[in-house]
Amino acid sequence: MSLEHLLAERTHAMGASAIREILKVVSRPGMISLAGGIPAPESFPMDIMGELTERVMAKYGPAAFQYDATEGFAPLREQLVGHLRQQGIAACVDDITIGCGSQGVLDALAKVLITKGDRVAVESPTYLGAIQAFNPYQPEYVSLATDDEGILPGSLEACLASGGIKIVYLVPTFQNPTGRTLGLDRRRQVAELLRRYNALLIEDDPYSALRYRGDAVPAIHTFAPEHVVYVGTFSKILAPGLRVGFCVAPDPIGRWVVLAKQGNDLHTSTFNQAMAAEYLAGGYLKRHLPRIIDLYRPRCTALVGALKAYFSEGFCWSDPDGGMFVWVRGPEGLDMEAVYNRAVARGTAFVPGRYFFADPEEGIETMRLNFTMCDEGRIDRAVKILAEVVSEERLRV
């Protein structure tokens, strides 16, 4: 007997992630993968996990294993106030809600904000996980035009002026999938537009701490806190498996996020939140972050260097100051999915870029390359193979 008819209407909007399917292929032994989007296991502070655990046990005892407030573990929320202040983000404890990763926060925000048919403005291309969080609530997506510096404020203005935009969703710093960063002037313009049109931005910021060169750019939240839900995470600066993320939300959105979360999981793991609290309180993040940056910086340089060395004319790529991704655009007519199939046969993987666009006709000639999971030698070898299979595919077309 089929039980399909029992599924809710919104369930059909969920769909499997094409990238998950790709990641299954690339976990084959021997594959060099530039496909993943995850931190290197050697970036986790394994040498201090024991000490952190002991601190948590000594300081909080059974409270670290008890049910806790949906808003989040109080010592973590208090630590986050200071942590955010260092980035220029003014928040008090009550503004902060802890979630199961930033993904959990995005899911709660979607539940609270999106009614079927609402218009949600997103960068083109954008982070697929956000689309997956939003899809069950059946919004209509409006794509914002971008260039090498992220969204064009003119495109946002036209979109907001057309009316009916419920939420704007952006990853302004070291974006997934492109690695691009929105410059200071554009951030100010975006903030001004949010104010002028009384609009709400979800500013998803998992990567800004991973900066390998240049000066930090303030979050858009700093320019228009009453119009921005700022979303952050410990996934890239501690460990993603702990599933600790957070948001700073203007009233009343934060309060509704708490209620949405209550119905979903009651609260995020108390023990894991306590680990994150001690990671900040004990100064461990300050000591460990430079080690993560020292690990990733040469990988990023190696990837961009290999593209310069092996890729011929007709290709361009982002040259990110941080984060985990480089975005490559090939000549029109080159199908990166065909390149992907050839590359996998040669033991090398990446993600074809078209999966990151709302319109399936867009981004055929693009690819996302991740540099956190391979050392410099493997990155060089992978890019050389990619350049070879790209040439084969170009000859065929």
Ligand SMILES: Cc1ncc(COP(=O)(O)O)c(C=O)c1O
């Ligand atoms: C832009 C963006 N947002 C959110 C997430 C989810 O991160 P987490 O739920 O681990 O905090 C990711 C993960 O890769 C991401 O790239």
